Amino acid sequence: MRNAVISFARKAIADQRGQILPISAVMLVALLSLGGLSMDFGRAYIAQARLQTYANAAALAAAGEVYNTSTTNNASTYADNYSA
């Protein structure tokens, strides 16, 4: 069994045909992993941008309500309403 494995390895190294195939297989896994990672980062950045927009809207709504009514009674309610 061991000799068979060694013999196969020697033949595989000596034979120049099909050398690109295993290299490509390894590269493909790396490439797909990086592609998936970049997609995840992209989606995270989109979520962050949405969250920032909603936070801005909530803050401005609360500030506007305080400005218009001169009380802070409803500020948190307005912030909640405009946060999504």
Next chain:
Amino acid sequence: MKTDCGLRKPANSLAHRLRRLFHLGADDGNALVEMALVLPVFLAFVTGIGSFAIALGNQITLIQATGSGGQYLQQLRPGNSGGTTDPCKDTLTAIENAAPNLAPGSIGLTLTMNGNTPIKATSCSGKQTQLVEGATVTVATTYPCTLSVYGVKFANSCQLSAQVTEYEY
């Protein structure tokens, strides 16, 4: 004549003539041929990732520009300084200015002011009367995207969208 892979080929075949011409051995150039087979697949992945990256970048820009447009609209009420007579046009201009890398004519805008019927237009002259202090204004935008590799599209219709609701000052 017997080749390395055990197949018989005529000595005057194109492969043999090319080998003789360039003084090549039986295995020479294998990597080149295999690379030529694999490279289009790799390039498809890379250009696909690039295509998605452009769409994701445009989506982030659209979200931020829509937020800017909403903040602009919330202060445009008649009576405030800089009051508008065409909220759709002014808001769209604000969004286009906030997103210089997006094609201005391709941004679609829908405004909903104080719970009235949504207005999907680039101009809505006279509709500033719907802007009421303390009421809500919703700004929704769309932008087309193209997800393709080698000119082949992943999806027939791809549209980015963003929406924000603001308090009218």
